[in-house]
Amino acid sequence: MPVLKWIRYGAWAGVVLVSFVGAAILLGWWQVDGPGRSPAGRAAVQGVPAIGGPFTLVDQTGRTVTDADYRGKPLAVFFGFTHCPEVCPTTLVQMANLTGKIGAAADPLQILLITVDPERDTPEQLALYLQSFDPRVVGLTGSRQQVDAALAAYKAYAKKIPTENGYTMDHSASVYLMKADGGFRTMIDYHEDEASALEKVRMVLR
């Protein structure tokens, strides 16, 4: 009976199709959500970009430090340079205002200014510059390679722009808020209003 034969073939084809789809779904789950997922995929699934990471830099006292030295403390990290009359003092003062408003609860927060201009920003230069700001701010510099590695870890941008009498730096103006375990939490934009910035700092302190 050819009709029954075709029905049998059709049924088997259906079984194959269902098995294939099932296997594909299982494989997909394994790689995206299951045990087989990559660290990058894990971050993407949780909606947390892979920002931050290892760095080795020199603080304003001349001591070599790494990201591991700040593990256990939430961080507010931003990039700047001392030949910067605009963004950098503004950001430093804003961070001091925020921590001041939060009070003692903000004490664990470590503020890190990483220079994008290590050629001019020696540890001594940073130390002098930071005298005008919250004493808890640590300034970090290093070799060009060390600074570039830190920029890359934070997916931040900096570019030297020649001027008539020297150069200036274009650079990322946001503040990165990092959790005590070193993971990325959120960012504060340069023009963000104070209420929202305050809430973000409180969030990373929790």
Add this chain to the structure above:
Amino acid sequence: MKRFAIGTAGVALSLAAYAPNPVRAHDYAVGPLKIGHPWARASPPSAKVGGGYLAIENTGPEPDRLVGGSTEGAARVEIHESSLADGIMRMRERTDGVAVPPGQTLEFKPGGLHLMLVDLKAPLKQGDKVKATLVFERAGTVAIELQVQGVGAPQPAATGHTRH
């Protein structure tokens, strides 16, 4: 450089001919231009640059252009503009100066247009008054005084002046 070649001469001029004719407590005028509350931010000890801010109102019928300036407090005065795009702050020198159209007020303020005091002779200290000159294409030169506010001050402290 020619715009700033008047640098040294300008300082001498500002010192010799320093006779501001304040319209109000801390405003200046040259021709149809009114200069409102010039101020600067205090600079950290090691900073080589400082930002100066003011408002320029053109009450006349003709366009004018701020082309340069000088100050006793720094080697040079440049006109710069900061702009934020995609989270990146950029700063560019306005080498051609900046236009002051008739009937308009040009605001120099943090995060935008500013006078860049380059190679400060000494840190700018809060409470200081720094003499400077501005040079306009049409209206000529005017002596002003920058009042130094706190480091990172977002705007001039309220001094009772009315600008608008």
